[in-house]
Amino acid sequence: MKYLSILITFSLLFLISCSQEERIIDQSNQNWKTLISTSDVNNSIKLIEQPTGKIIKEDIFLEANGELLGSKVNKMTEFQKKIFLFMPEIYKIEVVDKDNFKRFSTIDFAAEKKSPTGICFANATTAYISFGNDSTVDVLDLTNFKIARTIKVGKEPFSIVNSGNQIFVANKLDNTVSVIDTRTNEVTHTIKVPQVPLFLDVSPDGARVVLISSGTGKYDAAETKSPAYITLIDIATKQILKSKELGRTGINPIEQVPTALASTTSNSGFVSTNEFLIRINTLNGDEITNMGKGNHLTLSYNYKRDELIIIRQTTKGIEGITANSLTGKQIQKLYIPQNFISLIPYQ
Helix, strand or coil, X not given: CHHHHHHHHHHHHHCCCCCXXXXXXXXXXXXXXXXXXXXXXXXXXXXXXXXXXXXXXXCHHHHHHCCCCCCCCCEEEEECCEEEEEEHHHCEEEEEECCCCCEEEEEECCCCCCCEEEEEECCCCEEEEEECCCCEEEEEECCCCEEXXXXXXCCCEEEEEEECXXXXXXXXXXXXXXXXXXXXXXXXXEEECCCCEEEEEEXXXXXXXXXXXXXXXXXXXXXXXXXXXXXXXXXXXXCEEEEEECCECCECCCCCCEEEEEECCCCEEEEEECCEEEEEECCCCCCEEEEEECEEEEEEEECCCCEEEEEEEECCEEEEEEEECCCCCEEEEECCCCCEEEEEEEC
16 A cells, blocks of 8 residues: 555656647756645645746735635646646646636536546547546537537546547556547547556657556555566557566566656657656667666656656655656756645646
């Protein structure tokens, strides 16, 4: 059970949400900004310049809206100049304008007590929301920010991504991935995958879905431990191309507790675990490389700077770095408050 709190607190922070927006790399600014949500008394969102650590705004939401957030923000996602603030503990998503951070909309699931954990933007007008404590995906109309439809999937859909008009949902307790066709908003395929599927991403060429499963015994001491796995799913055929234990010499897949997945460039992907940073080949799944030991809490890919953002626990506390998106080598240290909850680049 000791890793469950880590997984819930940190892994959901950087679940990859897909977007059809143009991705432009800009590394011209040596100093850049991040939004970091914290678990202080007021559950604030701080605007912080990196790597200097200068706090530009102590609580950007409070300053813009004249009120405090109602709960911790476990995840932040940007789409079309809006930032979605996930507060699963109170069953809400606050949507704010990126430029001035004023509230644009509040999406409230309290009546059903559904905890939103993931979002995927299939097009400019439609988003799909998964709920970690339910068995549904909600279709969100982005023109009026109303729920248009609810789709039944597997138990505890942990993460959600899309490629084109195909939505993929990792169902943690069913050991399946549901595939939704956005043209009909119906589940067209249910793919059986290795135990406890958690993290999904799409390969850089858009041809494959990458899935990381944790295996059993990582969250329930009564269960027998089983290995973590990497699985590649062909998007066109919905068939599994490769399923391989997430391990190699020196990396025991049975002991790995995956905390995040990020696909970057040149068929490279990275998986953070409680013991290692691991590079994987998202083309064929065959290459698994140890990029360094450490208790890696989470990571994400900052496509705006073509860099990894890695958050890890050290003897000195929580530490953040940026790293090369191909080699995983450290570029610079980041300033991360010790009451850190989630982070998103803000440029």
